[in-house]
Amino acid sequence: xxxxxxxxxxxxxxxxxxxxxxxxxxxxxxxxxxxxxxxxxxxxxxxxxxxxxxxxxxxxxxxxxxxxxxxxxxxxxxxxxxxxxxxxxxxxxxxxxxxxxxxxxxxxxxxxxxxxxxxxxxxxxxxxxxxxxxxxxxxxxxxxxxxxxxxxxxxxxxxxxxxxxxxxxxxxxxxxxxxxxxxxxxxxxxxxxxxxxxxxxxxxxxxxxxxxxxxxxxxxxxxxxxxxxxxxxxxxxxxxxxxxxxxxxxxxxxxxxxxxxxxxxxxxxxxxxxxxx
DNA sequence: ATCGTGACGGTTGAT
DNA sequence: TTATCAACCGTCACG
Numbered sequence: 001x002x003x004x005x006x007x008x009x010x011x012x013x014x015x016x017x018x019x020x021x022x023x024x025x026x027x028x029x030x031x032x033x034x035x036x037x038x039x040x041x042x043x044x045x046x047x048x049x050x051x052x053x054x055x056x057x058x059x060x061x062x063x064x065x066x067x068x069x070x071x072x073x074x075x076x077x078x079x080x081x082x083x084x085x086x087x088x089x090x091x092x093x094x095x096x097x098x099x100x101x102x103x104x105x106x107x108x109x110x111x112x113x114x115x116x117x118x119x120x121x122x123x124x125x126x127x128x129x130x131x132x133x134x135x136x137x138x139x140x141x142x143x144x145x146x147x148x149x150x151x152x153x154x155x156x157x158x159x160x161x162x163x164x165x166x167x168x169x170x171x172x173x174x175x176x177x178x179x180x181x182x183x184x185x186x187x188x189x190x191x192x193x194x195x196x197x198x199x200x201x202x203x204x205x206x207x208x209x210x211x212x213x214x215x216x217x218x219x220x221x222x223x224x225x226x227x228x229x230x231x232x233x234x235x236x237x238x239x240x241x242x243x244x245x246x247x248x249x250x251x252x253x254x255x256x257x258x259x260x261x262x263x264x265x266x267x268x269x270x271x272x273x274x275x276x277x
Numbered sequence: 278a279t280c281g282t283g284a285c286g287g288t289t290g291a292t
Numbered sequence: 293t294t295a296t297c298a299a300c301c302g303t304c305a306c307g
Binding site for chain 1: 278279280281282283286287288289290291292
C-alpha cells in the first residue's frame with residue numbers, strides 16, 4: 001500500500017484507522033492511566049479513544065497482561081497435519097474398507113487428535129481421496145514440525161519488518177523528541193526480541209517511544225504477537241508491578257496523537273462536544 | 278454518567 | 293496472481 005492512509009476522526013476528535021489497531025503508545029497510555037486510577041471514561045476523553053476501545057484494551061490487559069493487539073489475519077492452524085495424515089493412511093492400510101467416520105473415531109480414541117482438532121469426516125474423505133498414496137513434501141512437513149516458534153517468529157518478524165512499510169508512520173508520526181525538547185519519561189516498550197509485554201517489568205529500555213519502537217509496530221500485529229507473544233494470563237492487573245511516576249510519560253503521547261492531524265493537513269478535531277466534563 | 282457488549286465496516290494474512 | 297476466508301481492529305449505539 002503506497003497510498004498514505006489518513007484515517008478517520010471519531011466522535012471524540014481522535015484519529016483512528018479503521019480496521020487497524022491503535023498505536024501501542026496509545027494502548028500503553030491507556031493502561032498507564034488506568035493503573036494511576038484514572039477512570040476509563042476519563043481515559044477515553046483524554047486520549048480521544050472510544051470508551052468501548054478503552055474498555056476492550058483494559059479487559060485484555062487484565063486478562064492477558066499484554067497491551068498488544070491480537071493477531072490479525074491468517075488462518076487457523078490446520079488440523080490435517082502430516083502426523084494425522086500418517087495415521088489416517090495407517091488405518092486405511094490396515095482396513096481398506098474403513099469409513100471416514102470410523103477413522104475420525106479412531107483418531108479420537110487413539111489420542112491422535114482431540115475433539116478440538118480432529119478433522120471433519122469430509123476432510124478425512126478428502127485426505128483419503130487426495131493424499132493417501134502420496135507423501136507430504138518435506139516443506140509441508142517442515143511447516144508443521146517447526147518446534148522453534150520463536151525462531152520462526154523472529155524470521156517472520158524480520159521478513160515482515162523488511163517487507164512492510166510502517167503502517168502508522170504517516171498517520172501516527174511518533175518520533176523521539178528533538179534535542180530541544182526534554183526527553184519524556186518513556187513508557188517502557190518491550191524490545192522486539194523480548195517475549196514480555198506487560199507493564200512494570202524490568203526490560204531493556206529505549207528512551208523514547210520511537211523510531212525503534214514504531215519500527216516494531218511496522219511489523220504486522222500478527223508478527224508482533226509472534227515476536228512479543230502474550231504473557232500467560234497468570235497475573236491479574238492488580239498484581240503487576242506498580243508503575244512509578246518515573247515510568248509514566250507525560251501527556252506527550254496524547255498530544256502527539258492529536259498533533260498529527262496537522263502534520264497531514266487534516267482538519268482539527270471536531271468540536272469537543274463529547275469532551276465536556 | 279459510566280461501562281459492558283454486539284453490530285458494523287474495515288484490514289490482514291494464510292490458504 | 294487473485295479470491296476466499298476467518299481472524300482481528302476501533303467506533304458507535306444501545307441498554
